[in-house]
Amino acid sequence: GAGVSQTPSNKVTEKGKYVELRCDPISGHTALYWYRQSLGQGPEFLIYFQGTGAADDSGLPNDRFFAVRPEGSVSTLKIQRTERGDSAVYLCASSPEASGNGYTFGSGTRLTVV
Amino acid sequence: GQNIDQPTEMTATEGAIVQINCTYQTSGFNGLFWYQQHAGEAPTFLSYNVLDGLEEKGRFSSFLSRSKGYSYLLLKELQMKDSASYLCAVAGGSYIPTFGRGTSLIVHP
Numbered sequence: 001g002a003g004v005s006q007t008p009s010n011k012v013t014e015k016g017k018y019v020e021l022r023c024d025p026i027s028g029h030t031a032l033y034w035y036r037q038s039l040g041q042g043p044e045f046l047i048y049f050q051g052t053g054a055a056d057d058s059g060l061p062n063d064r065f066f067a068v069r070p071e072g073s074v075s076t077l078k079i080q081r082t083e084r085g086d087s088a089v090y091l092c093a094s095s096p097e098a099s100g101n102g103y104t105f106g107s108g109t110r111l112t113v114v
Numbered sequence: 115g116q117n118i119d120q121p122t123e124m125t126a127t128e129g130a131i132v133q134i135n136c137t138y139q140t141s142g143f144n145g146l147f148w149y150q151q152h153a154g155e156a157p158t159f160l161s162y163n164v165l166d167g168l169e170e171k172g173r174f175s176s177f178l179s180r181s182k183g184y185s186y187l188l189l190k191e192l193q194m195k196d197s198a199s200y201l202c203a204v205a206g207g208s209y210i211p212t213f214g215r216g217t218s219l220i221v222h223p
Binding site (some may be wrong): 033034040041042043048104106107111 | 154210212
C-alpha cells in the first residue's frame, strides 16, 4: 500500500482480555518496528523485525506482550491479560532496510483498557 | 542505551524563528531524526542527520554536532499550523531510533 496501515484505529477492551493489533507496512519494506506512546511522552520502542524474525525484542515490557510477522509483511502485536497500564497508542513503523532512514509511521491504534 | 533531552514546551510568534534543542548521550551513533507530531496523529518525518553540519529543507533546518551530542531543529517563518510536538530521536548502534519526550511548540498570532 501507499503507507503504513494499522487496524483497528481504536480498541476498547476490558481488563484481563486478549487483544491483537495489526500492522500492514509499506510494500517492500523489510524492517518493521512497534512502538508504544503514552500521553505527553515520546514513542517507546517495543520490538523490531527484519524480515520474518524479531531482530530485537528488548523493549517488550513483559511476557504478556508478543509480536509476529510470519511472512515478512503484516505484523500482529498480541497482548494477553490486558491491564489498565497497557492503555496507550501503539504505533507501527516500517523502513526499506535496517538503517532507519526512510522510516514511516502508521496512524496508530489507540488501546484503552477499562 | 540512549539518553535524550529536549525542552518540554516552547512558545513563539507567527512569522518568527524558533530553535528547538536536543542533547543526547548514546553508545554508538547511526543518525539523529526529527519528527513532527500533531495531536492525535502519527509522527511525520522531518529530517535525518548522520554527519556534522546543517541540513536545510525549506522552512526547516536541522543541525548536528556529534562531538557535542547536540542537535537543533530550526523553524523559520512560523505558521500557526507548525503548532505541534517535535520529537528528537537517536539511532544508536542497533539502528533503532530512541525517542525523546518531545517539545510541544505553541505558535500564537
